[in-house]
Amino acid sequence: MVEAVTTTFRGLLLLTLLVFPPAVFGHRLDEYLQATLVVIEPDRVRLQINLTPGVTVAEQVLAQIDGDRDGAISRKEGAAYADLLKRDLIVRLHQQNVVLKLTGSDFPKPAELRAGLGIIQMELTSTLGLLAAGVHTLTFENRHQPTVSVYLFNAAKPKSGSVQITTQKRNQNQSAGEIEFTYERLRG
Amino acid sequence: MNILTLLAITVSMLSFVATRLQAQDATPATSGRNKASPSNPAVGKATGEIAAAAKKFLATLDDAKRGRVVYDFTDDAQRRHWSNFPTTFVKRGGLRMGDLTQPQRDAAMALLAAALSPQGYEKTLQIVEGDEILRKTEGETIFGRDEYYISLLGQPSTIEPWMIQFGGHHLGLNVTLVGAQGTLAPSHTGAQPAIYELEGKTVRPLGRETEKAFALMNSLDEAQRKQATLRFQVRDLVLGPGRDGQTIQPEGIKGSDLTEVQREMLLDLASEWIGITHEAVGKAKIDEMKKDIAETWFAWSGPTDKAGTAYFRIQGPTVIIEYAPQRMDGDPTQHIHTIYRDPTNDYGAKWWKQ
Numbered sequence: 001m002v003e004a005v006t007t008t009f010r011g012l013l014l015l016t017l018l019v020f021p022p023a024v025f026g027h028r029l030d031e032y033l034q035a036t037l038v039v040i041e042p043d044r045v046r047l048q049i050n051l052t053p054g055v056t057v058a059e060q061v062l063a064q065i066d067g068d069r070d071g072a073i074s075r076k077e078g079a080a081y082a083d084l085l086k087r088d089l090i091v092r093l094h095q096q097n098v099v100l101k102l103t104g105s106d107f108p109k110p111a112e113l114r115a116g117l118g119i120i121q122m123e124l125t126s127t128l129g130l131l132a133a134g135v136h137t138l139t140f141e142n143r144h145q146p147t148v149s150v151y152l153f154n155a156a157k158p159k160s161g162s163v164q165i166t167t168q169k170r171n172q173n174q175s176a177g178e179i180e181f182t183y184e185r186l187r188g
Numbered sequence: 189m190n191i192l193t194l195l196a197i198t199v200s201m202l203s204f205v206a207t208r209l210q211a212q213d214a215t216p217a218t219s220g221r222n223k224a225s226p227s228n229p230a231v232g233k234a235t236g237e238i239a240a241a242a243k244k245f246l247a248t249l250d251d252a253k254r255g256r257v258v259y260d261f262t263d264d265a266q267r268r269h270w271s272n273f274p275t276t277f278v279k280r281g282g283l284r285m286g287d288l289t290q291p292q293r294d295a296a297m298a299l300l301a302a303a304l305s306p307q308g309y310e311k312t313l314q315i316v317e318g319d320e321i322l323r324k325t326e327g328e329t330i331f332g333r334d335e336y337y338i339s340l341l342g343q344p345s346t347i348e349p350w351m352i353q354f355g356g357h358h359l360g361l362n363v364t365l366v367g368a369q370g371t372l373a374p375s376h377t378g379a380q381p382a383i384y385e386l387e388g389k390t391v392r393p394l395g396r397e398t399e400k401a402f403a404l405m406n407s408l409d410e411a412q413r414k415q416a417t418l419r420f421q422v423r424d425l426v427l428g429p430g431r432d433g434q435t436i437q438p439e440g441i442k443g444s445d446l447t448e449v450q451r452e453m454l455l456d457l458a459s460e461w462i463g464i465t466h467e468a469v470g471k472a473k474i475d476e477m478k479k480d481i482a483e484t485w486f487a488w489s490g491p492t493d494k495a496g497t498a499y500f501r502i503q504g505p506t507v508i509i510e511y512a513p514q515r516m517d518g519d520p521t522q523h524i525h526t527i528y529r530d531p532t533n534d535y536g537a538k539w540w541k542q
Contacts (some may be wrong), residue, residue, distance in 0.1 A: 033424060037434060048434070117277055119430060150423045157531075163439040166295040170420040 029054040035152035047124040056118030073107040088144035097125040131183040141176040153177040231470035232368030241302035241323045242344035245295040270360030276330040282339025308464030315395035325379045349540040364536035370469035373530035381525040393406030397460035402495035404453045415441035418489040422499040435531040438503040440487025461528035496521035
């Protein structure tokens with residue numbers, strides 16, 4: 001029954017795409033938007049990543065997530081996809097790779113992803129220990145699904161007055177970038 | 189049943205909730221008016237007029253419709269329930285304009301007219317009319333002026349916090365009023381088509397902001413332009429719908445590095461968003477922004493030889509505005525997304541949050 005519904009759904013979705021081509025919808029359908037916000041704190045770095053597959057690339061993305069093809073994204077499958085993403089991210093502080101740990105995630109229902117409306121949210125955190133005072137450089141590169149992806153890469157405005165972002169650099173498509181920041185221990 | 193009807197039904201079945209897209213640091217659910225906040229008598233007067241228009245609108249509704257249009261003010265899920273997508277893809281709460289009788293619809297639009305400035309109301313109508321053009325040219329029922337929704341959070345009041353939401357495809361207006369204080373943040377405007385003909389006239393719903401930004405960028409000298417330019421593509425809004433509670437590090441050229449004339453141009457550009465709301469609310473916000481103008485940044489990514497083809501951003505201590513032409517349609521000038529936020533006070537939270 002589930003399979004029949006899924007098949008019908010996919011058929012209707014395909015029909016929808018044929019009748020409503022991308023230009024009609026006017027929304028990103030054939031690209032995978034990967035937006036990374038880098039939150040730098042005195043003792044850790046958090047990557048808040050929003051992943052939005054367009055409707056025509058959603059199956060390609062889902063194929064990497066829903067490993068058992070049961071139409072649902074289990075916690076284990078979500079964690080496995082986070083691992084896959086982590087392997088495609090290169091994050092370095094002072095040219096040393098940092099270890100990222102999945103600290104939050106939200107996966108929409110596969111049907112939402114197939115409709116191009118779901119956003120996968122992940123937070124990957126690296127615990128740094130307390131930073132040394134002075135200038136620091138964090139570099140980032142995202143190699144996940146490069147042929148279909150559109151990237152955004154931004155430093156969040158620090159909430160702590162002890163961290164100041166001094167420079168942000170990106171490559172042309174924002175798949176890679178560098179954030180220079182200072183850390184100063186605040187007194188009292 | 190023809191294929192389009194079938195597909196419309198299918199698409200309707202895919203009614204997804206935009207609110208799951210929210211950031212983790214979104215507005216807290218707790219509420220309670222902050223009575224210590226400063227107030228503005230002109231905004232207080234406006235709130236009274238808008239509340240009166242809202243009560244008139246509610247009086248046109250039967251109990252069932254009234255029950256569907258008014259949410260509790262503490263309903264954060266509904267508060268964040270806005271999107272740039274067509275309503276068949278992301279179902280909105282409240283009442284669909286196409287389901288209202290003509291008197292109800294007139295009263296809803298009168299409420300909107302009361303809550304917005306004349307220019308803001310005109311812009312709103314032009315965005316909606318653009319969607320109607322899209323419906324006619326594409327023959328799709330998922331677009332059009334019937335597909336916009338209105339909702340209220342809380343009861344219209346001159347004292348207690350309440351909110352008006354009006355939105356649909358390319359439009360998400362969130363007007364929060366708390367006695368003598370008000371805000372339009374966060375709100376989304378967009379346009380597709382962004383240029384169209386109606387009754388022999390060329391209409392550009394976002395034409396003024398497009399031209400003003402282009403003029404500002406072209407007023408910069410070479411050194412200023414170098415500062416303002418982001419040397420990478422920005423293909424979409426960074427803080428669009430679903431990014432509540434997040435703030436990015438500002439980039440570009442700082443207001444302190446602009447001339448007095450350019451600062452005025454920057455304020456005038458920002459007023460295209462801030463001024464959508466009632467004049468009293470807009471003036472209060474522009475006055476606030478003026479105080480921070482030296483700390484307000486302007487950034488640009490993209491061509492400088494044709495208006496409407498580049499991304500730009502305005503970011504100050506209490507304002508973030510982004511304008512992002514959508515390149516997936518071929519002609520970026522025909523499809524635009526924008527966002528207006530107040531990183532310190534989206535949904536007026538500082539006035540009512542405990």
